[in-house]
Amino acid sequence: MSLIIDEGPRQTSERPPKDTEPFSRLVSPHDRRRRVVRIGLRITEIVVLLLLIAFCAGPILWMLKAAVSPSSDIVARPLSLWPSENRFGNLGEALSGLEIGRYLLNSVYLAGGCLVVQLIVSTSAGFALSVLKPRYGKVMYAMILATLLVPATVSLVPLYLTAQRMPGLGVNLINSFWAIWLPAGANAFNVLLVKRFFDGIPAELYEAARVDGAGPLTLLWRIVLPMSRPVLAVVSLFTLIAAWKEFLWPLIALTDPQKQPIAVALPTIAKTSDQGLLIAGLLLASVPPLLLFIAFQRQVVNGVGGDTGSKG
Amino acid sequence: MHRSSFARAFGLVMACALVGSVAACSSGSGGGSDGKVSITVQGMPPKSDPASRKAFLDRVAAFEKANPKITIKPTDATWDAQTFTAKLAGGSAETVITAPLTEPQGLIARRQVKDLTADLKAWPQYNEYNSKLLAPTKDAATGKVYGLTAPIGTYSMGLVYNRALFAKAGLDPDKPPTTWEEVRQAAKAIHDKTGQVGYAETTTNNTGGWHLTSYTYSRGGTMEKRQGDKYVPAFTGKATTDALQLLHDMRFVDNSMGSNQLQSQMDVQRRFAAGQIGMYTDGPNAVGPIVQQYGGRLKDFGAGALPQDGGNATQLGGSVVMVTARATAAQTSAAVKWILAEYLKPAYDPKEAAKRDKMTSADPKILIGVPRVASFSEQAQQKVNAARKPYVNVPLGNFQPYVDGNAELKLLTEPPVAAQKVYAALDPVVQAVLTKKNADPAALLDKAAQQVSSDLERGQ
Amino acid sequence: MSSLDVRTGPRGGAVRKTETVAHHAPPRNARRRxxxxxxxLAFLLPALFCFGYFAWWPLVRGLELSFQQTNLVDPAQWVGLSNFQHVLDDPMLATAVKNTLLFAGLALVIGFPLPLLLAVQMSTLRRLAGLYRYLVYLPVMLPPVVGVLLWQMFYDPDHGLFNKVLGLVGLGPYPWLQSTHSAMxxxxxxxxxxxxxxxxxxxxxALTRVPPELYEAAExxxxxxxxxxxHITLPQLRGTVLLLLLMQLxxxxxxxxxxxxxxxxxxENATVTVLLLIYRYAFIDGDYGAASAMSLLLAAALSLLSAVYLWSTRRWSSS
Known part of the structure; x- marks a missing residue:
């Protein structure tokens, strides 16, 4: 999702201090003083806002409404703005009756594990490649980056066969959470992101610490990690979101309904249960990522829109 | 987070990662040197059905008591085509599996299930077992038998209909259509008078091709025929074309099939339960999911025999019980013993049948008395039915048209080679005639036949 | 604690820094190196484990599988190119490739200019910019499964939201997913x-990074x-545009x-895509050889695009 994040805070000096929302100078202050431009801008602003509400938020608002409506509403009066009667019970019923609660918990568990594994892999590898710079580092980095070239879906079948019998270990990961957690670590993008951020930390800092007798582990804990909070926050956020959304791999690797995350369980629920309850389930599955978004809106937006590696 | 605790957490997680991944190792070698053998079996009812689950576990305990050297590990996992091969490869597949009738031929061709011929021949009732029910689990080339059809779910395709909608449309709920022409008229009447879908068709997950096979049989056609020593597609004939033409006409001329055509069996059952569908093709035991799972009304459910047009035949449906290829000889014998005790005994032993019903009737939600195909002789079936009578809780009258009509029909089985591939190629054909006004059934079937021929080659 | 505290600390010791660099910069001594x-290597262990098992090895295994026939129980048989031949002979392959290209093409036509225009409009906002961004990003946060199931209900030809809404203005009803013409x-x-x-x-x-001087000069x-x-905005964006184009593809x-x-x-197979076909081969038919062969073909096509992507990333970031 997010592209290559630039290191350090972005230049903001030329902007007025109060204005934290970046905007383009396509329309100059001079333009804005012209009546035609002002009215034109205002009209497009309103039209676009209405379109965004209808197209982007509309389906979600409809889901909110339908989740607390009787099932008959969905077929009989899908256009009504308000439920014919409030059925907040749908949510509780979905949580317990459809066992959505368990699936949500599985999702939380899966996302959490993916986060831990990805943080470990990306920080340790980033540190080794960026700071320790072993002689084979370039080759290793190239091999990691090369996996970006081959989309994950292509090696789906062999990945499955590997997970069900890991060569050398003979371990079967299928139907255990490790089948999701461990492959999540093989995320070249996060390694790239973290390594590039580490590259931007001035080398003098390490040298100073080394003189004070700090070993590599101390370097990582005392200097690199505390300085890397911005990038780690972005990596964490996007890891969590991605893990919550993942569908194809858990569908294949976790066939035991007791262990499936919500994204995999929902299509089955959709085929077998009452529509009103299903929509309640859809809503419940959307609440955690939406809460995450509300809480970390700025980081998400900046992470996505972060420096794309192209010169502006 | 405080630094040192962060460091500790890091180390801890790493250690867990390594240890945990090794501990996740699961392996189940069943045999022991002391003559004890342990098998895993599918078929345990889910937690949502506690009465049946308890009854099942009681039977497991009784079986283990009677066979002290056999340990049964039951699971409520059900058949999943998507993961079966890999589960088998990873050694985590159950010893005894139940699978839909559509699967065994593929499993046999891929050598993923055990040959049970020797163990079954030693079974005293083997010769009384309905030989038609062996066809799905038999390798036609070698005559070896790889499993048995589970009597409890065995049915023949019929017409499932909503009695309330029939009454509303001025049709007689006790006399469902018996020919396809009557189906067309009834569908139109239901649609015109009630506004609901007259006749619904399933078209995804290979069910379109599967139903088309039943239609073809009912019109005297066949899906594959022998040419020399190979099977070739035979569904380009009049029977299949006419069946498609009827669907097309009901959809576009009479407008009695609704506009939603990409439906799985579950979709149709759910909508049927909600009273939105007048008729569709399914076995009488569809009453189970429709009433128990989707909340349909039992008294509105009606089952008739498969409508006909010159074929006088219907298709066998249901599930099979098989033993997976990794089982040892001892496990195989134990598995066959379990299969016979758990699945076959209640179908020929009236006492056992009554005992089962008595236990399951503890939960009034479980339906007892839905007609089945006789797994043994007709007489044996009647004795069993008589013993079960006190526990029957479905309105038998609603199934009478099925029972009466079915008695006259030949029972045919799936196409012998690569049936799933045939169905997969025919799903799009059924979808086409239901979504395209100018669809040409004959041309579509020719195209599908071309595609299937290479699959049939690879499958023989 | 903010990252700035740490940064200012060691930076203060600038004098010492220069002398230590001379001593400690990449160890010259062979043993130290x-x-x-x-x-x-110890630090790279987690990465080696994850990438080794779940990225590199599956690639090798996939290559091997595509030349084998296996039921995963008996030993695999080497079958040469027959998997590739089977896959290439399958009439469904052409359909799937055509459909996938159609999806990609339609996604390009619809999904490509829309965000660009929207972004240009949003870049001129002086008020409520946060609200706009919030709205536009909202659907991205939902699990794809939720979106798909929700839209599937909307597409219902009889009771779906879309036909009801369009019906209000006298349009439709449209078959949406039910027709080969509109399903994709x-x-x-x-x-x-x-x-x-x-x-x-x-x-x-990217828009907010267009240097204001350019606009001022033009004005x-x-x-x-x-x-x-x-003449200014779009040319300045072309790097980003190319990247997104490739990523989207x-x-x-x-x-x-x-x-x-x-x-x-x-x-009628109107929405069978390449990946769906691979999935069916492997997980419905149990034909892992054919699935791997087709994956390999897809990989070749995608690697080509990915290579262009990486190459252009480098090019645009260094130019």
């Missing part, structure tokens, strides 16, 4: 809805807003969840 290499388009609409937010925000960020030359947009060529969940490839 070996030690450094080994320490680094319906999938693209859903996936555009679900994915548009990311592209919009990326464009928006002094008397260029009106439209001309400035055409790579993404859409792997489309799976939408056809898998919404149509199961129907009607």
């Amino acid at each position: 070996l030690r450094n290499d080994l320490v680094a 388009l319906s999938l693209v609409l859903e996936s555009t809805w679900a994915g548009m937010g990311s592209a919009t925000l990326i464009y928006l960020a 002094t030359d008397g260029a009106r807003i439209w001309r400035r947009m055409w 790579i993404g859409t060529l792997q489309v799976f969840a939408e056809p898998y969940l919404m149509t199961d490839g129907g009607p």
Whole structure:
């Protein structure tokens, strides 16, 4: 999702201090003083806002409404703005009756594990490649980056066969959470992101610490990690979101309904249960990522829109 | 987070990662040197059905008591085509599996299930077992038998209909259509008078091709025929074309099939339960999911025999019980013993049948008395039915048209080679005639036949 | 604690820094270098484990599988190129490739200009910009499964929201997913809805980085807003545009969840995509050899695009 994040805070000096929302100078202050431009801008602003509400938020608002409506509403009066009667019970019923609660918990568990594994892999590898710079580092980095070239879906079948019998270990990961957690670590993008951020930390800092007798582990804990909070926050956020959304791999690797995350369980629920309850389930599955978004809106937006590696 | 605790957490997680991944190792070698053998079996009812689950576990305990050297590990996992091969490869597949009738031929061709011929021949009732029910689990080339059809779910395709909608449309709920022409008229009447879908068709997950096979049989056609020593597609004939033409006409001329055509069996059952569908093709035991799972009304459910047009035949449906290829000889014998005790005994032993019903009737939600195909002789079936009578809780009258009509029909089985591939190629054909006004059934079937021929080659 | 505290600390010791660099910069001593290499290896262990097992090995295994026939119980048999031949002979391959390209093409036509225009408009906002961004990114946060299931209900020809809404203005009813003509388009609409937010925000960020001097200079030359947009904004964005184009292509060529969940490839195979076909080969038919062979073919096509992507990343970031 997010592209290559630039290191350090972005230049903001030329902007007025109060204005934290970046905007383009396509329309100059001079333009804005012209009546035609002002009215034109205002009209497009309103039209676009209405379109965004209808197209982007509309389906979600409809889901909110339908989740607390009787099932008959969905077929009989899908256009009504308000439920014919409030059925907040749908949510509780979905949580317990459809066992959505368990699936949500599985999702939380899966996302959490993916986060831990990805943080470990990306920080340790980033540190080794960026700071320790072993002689084979370039080759290793190239091999990691090369996996970006081959989309994950292509090696789906062999990945499955590997997970069900890991060569050398003979371990079967299928139907255990490790089948999701461990492959999540093989995320070249996060390694790239973290390594590039580490590259931007001035080398003098390490040298100073080394003189004070700090070993590599101390370097990582005392200097690199505390300085890397911005990038780690972005990596964490996007890891969590991605893990919550993942569908194809858990569908294949976790066939035991007791262990499936919500994204995999929902299509089955959709085929077998009452529509009103299903929509309640859809809503419940959307609440955690939406809460995450509300809480970390700025980081998400900046992470996505972060420096794309192209010169502006 | 405080630094040192962060460091500790890091180390801890790493250690867990390594240890945990090794501990996740699961392996189940069943045999022991002391003559004890342990098998895993599918078929345990889910937690949502506690009465049946308890009854099942009681039977497991009784079986283990009677066979002290056999340990049964039951699971409520059900058949999943998507993961079966890999589960088998990873050694985590159950010893005894139940699978839909559509699967065994593929499993046999891929050598993923055990040959049970020797163990079954030693079974005293083997010769009384309905030989038609062996066809799905038999390798036609070698005559070896790889499993048995589970009597409890065995049915023949019929017409499932909503009695309330029939009454509303001025049709007689006790006399469902018996020919396809009557189906067309009834569908139109239901649609015109009630506004609901007259006749619904399933078209995804290979069910379109599967139903088309039943239609073809009912019109005297066949899906594959022998040419020399190979099977070739035979569904380009009049029977299949006419069946498609009827669907097309009901959809576009009479407008009695609704506009939603990409439906799985579950979709149709759910909508049927909600009273939105007048008729569709399914076995009488569809009453189970429709009433128990989707909340349909039992008294509105009606089952008739498969409508006909010159074929006088219907298709066998249901599930099979098989033993997976990794089982040892001892496990195989134990598995066959379990299969016979758990699945076959209640179908020929009236006492056992009554005992089962008595236990399951503890939960009034479980339906007892839905007609089945006789797994043994007709007489044996009647004795069993008589013993079960006190526990029957479905309105038998609603199934009478099925029972009466079915008695006259030949029972045919799936196409012998690569049936799933045939169905997969025919799903799009059924979808086409239901979504395209100018669809040409004959041309579509020719195209599908071309595609299937290479699959049939690879499958023989 | 903010990262700045740490940064200012060691920076204060600038004097000491220069002398230590001379001593400690990449260890010259051979033994020390070996030690450094080994320490680094220890740090790389988690990455080696994850990438080794779940990225590198599956690639090798996939290559091997594509030349084998296996039921995963008996030993695999080497079958040469017969898997490739079988896959290439399958009439469904052409259909799937055609459908996948259609999906990618439609996604490009609909899903490509929309975020760009939206971003340009949003970049001129002085108020409520946060609200706009929030709205546009909202669908991206939902699990794709939720979006797909929701839209599937909307597409219902009889009771769906879309036909009801369009019916109000006298349009329809449209068959949406039920017709070979509109099924793919319906999938693209859903996936555009679900994915548009990311592209919009990326464009928006790029737009805000266009140097204001360029606009000022153009304005002094008397260029009106439209001309400035055409001659300054768009050319300045071309790097970002190219990147997103490639990323979108790579993404859409792997489309799976939408056809898998919404149509199961129907009607009449109109939405069978390459990935859906691979999935069916492997997980429905149990033919892992054929699935791997087809994956390899897809990989070749995608690697080509990915290579262009990486090459252009480098090019645009260094130019």
